[in-house]
Amino acid sequence: MNSNVLSVIRWELKxxxxxxxxxxxxxxxxxxxxxxxxxxxxxxxxxRKYFRDVKHLGKKQIFVxxxxxxxxxxxxxxxxxxxxSYWLHEEYEESDFxxxxxWLTRYVNNWxxxxxxxxxxxxxxxxxxxRYVVNIKKWTASENRWFRRAAAVTLIIPAxxxxxxxxxxxxxxxxxxxxxxxxxKGYGWMLKExxxxxxxxxxEFVLKNKKVMPRTALRYAIEKMPPDLRLRAMAKD
Numbered sequence: 169m170n171s172n173v174l175s176v177i178r179w180e181l182k183x184x185x186x187x188x189x190x191x192x193x194x195x196x197x198x199x200x201x202x203x204x205x206x207x208x209x210x211x212x213x214x215x216r217k218y219f220r221d222v223k224h225l226g227k228k229q230i231f232v233x234x235x236x237x238x239x240x241x242x243x244x245x246x247x248x249x250x251x252x253s254y255w256l257h258e259e260y261e262e263s264d265f266x267x268x269x270x271w272l273t274r275y276v277n278n279w280x281x282x283x284x285x286x287x288x289x290x291x292x293x294x295x296x297x298x299r300y301v302v303n304i305k306k307w308t309a310s311e312n313r314w315f316r317r318a319a320a321v322t323l324i325i326p327a328x329x330x331x332x333x334x335x336x337x338x339x340x341x342x343x344x345x346x347x348x349x350x351x352x353k354g355y356g357w358m359l360k361e362x363x364x365x366x367x368x369x370x371x372e373f374v375l376k377n378k379k380v381m382p383r384t385a386l387r388y389a390i391e392k393m394p395p396d397l398r399l400r401a402m403a404k405d
Contacts, residue, residue, distance in 0.1 A: 174236055177218050181244055184210055193243070199278050203243040211244045215251040222252075227259045231267060238275040246275065250284045257292035265293060265300055276314045279350050286322040295326055301335050308342035316343060317354035327358055330365030337373055344377060349384055356388025363392050374401050 181204045190205025222230055234249035253268075268290050276282050294301055307319040319339050326332045336358055343355045363370040374381065374389050378401060381389075390401045 173218055173221055174233065177214065177237075177248065178240075178245070180214055181206060181211075181242075184214075197278055197280070201243055201278055202241045206244050208247070211247045212251060215248040218248075219252055219255060223255075227256050230256060231264075235271075238271060241275070241277075243278075243280065246281050247284055250281075250289055253285075254288040254292060257289070257296070260293050260296055262297055262300075265297070265303065268293060269303075272315065272318055273312075276318070279314075279317065279354075282314045282317050282354075283321050286318045287324050290318070290322045291325045294322060295331070298332075301332060305335065305339060305342065308339055313348045313351055316346060316348065316351045319343065320351070320354040320358040323358055324361050327361035328364055330362075333362060333366055333369065336362050337369075340373065344381060344385075346382075349382075352382045352385040353388055356385035359385075359389035360391050363389070367393060367397075371397055371401065379405070 184206055185204035187205055189207055190203060193203055193205060194201065222233060225233075230252055234253050237245040237249040268285070271285060272282075272290075276285060290304075294304060301323075304319050304322050307315040310316055320343060323332050323336055323339070327336055340355045340359055343351055346352060346355075359370050359373070370389065371393060374386060378386060386401065390398045393401070
């Protein structure tokens with residue numbers, strides 16, 4: 169089973185693909201994307217089903233299989249790869265950062281792949297090895313829009329827990345004037361999640377920067393705040 173597990177996975181993906189779902193999913197992207205046309209819940213079920221067949225191989229070999237899936241460029245195969253890599257988060261070592269960063273460079277070419285890799289795999293890595301947040305901050309200066317979005321969305325889960333607040337503000341400051349709407353949405357989302365535990369601090373950050381902060385980012389950042397704070401943040405001085 170180990171030698172042909174990817175072939176079996178691809179066969180099953182083709183069996184459950186749906187042209188209507190494919191058209192619906194395409195509508196969420198500006199880029200041309202390669203996909204079978206399968207709902208997320210079904211892809212996750214398939215990922216879990218076949219992870220049982222490969223988990224005995226160990227992290228190194230599973231990461232090799234993940235890379236094989238990523239090379240296809242199919243959205244669903246990337247989703248399986250990133251699920252598998254995240255499910256190994258308890259086994260992460262510092263040296264894995266190089267591999268994850270390489271995946272970001274070579275295989276992330278839309279917002280969904282960016283978020284799937286960064287929210288879970290890289291985010292879990294940063295929680296385990298917090299000192300690597302310095303590396304994440306460097307991504308804000310990249311010419312690659314997905315690296316800049318990644319700098320923010322990597323901290324989504326930690327932000328919900330109230331962690332990395334000062335790092336979150338540093339990243340938001342670095343991306344503050346970014347003209348890419350997907351980067352704006354990324355750091356706005358990060359601030360929104362941080363506001364769950366640090367509402368006042370995030371509100372003050374928004375007020376301080378609202379004259380220059382793109383409205384897209386601002387709206388995302390204040391989404392979880394009470395109506396009165398949202399009105400104050402949106403008011404034009």
